[in-house]
Amino acid sequence: xxxxxxxxxQKSSYSDTGENCVExxxxxxxxxxxxxxxxxxxxxxxxxxxxxxxxxRHLVG
Numbered sequence: 001x002x003x004x005x006x007x008x009x010q011k012s013s014y015s016d017t018g019e020n021c022v023e024x025x026x027x028x029x030x031x032x033x034x035x036x037x038x039x040x041x042x043x044x045x046x047x048x049x050x051x052x053x054x055x056x057r058h059l060v061g
Contacts (some may be wrong), residue, residue, distance in 0.1 A: 007044075019060050024052075 009024035015021040015036070025032030025044070031052040034042035047055070 009034070011036060 006012050007027050009023045009025045011023045011034075012021055021036045023034050023036050025034065027046075029049055031049060033045040033047070034043075
């Protein structure tokens, strides 16, 4: 089974019905990020929970 199939993916609620966004994947103690329009073919960026939390805090301000 590809790694991306074992991750629970979620697209932003702010995304339109198109596929021009990123998805966040939830895995144990980590987050994954991929390009929606590429789906299973998308490269996946894996980051720790802590790094993802800090990234979101920085975005929100």
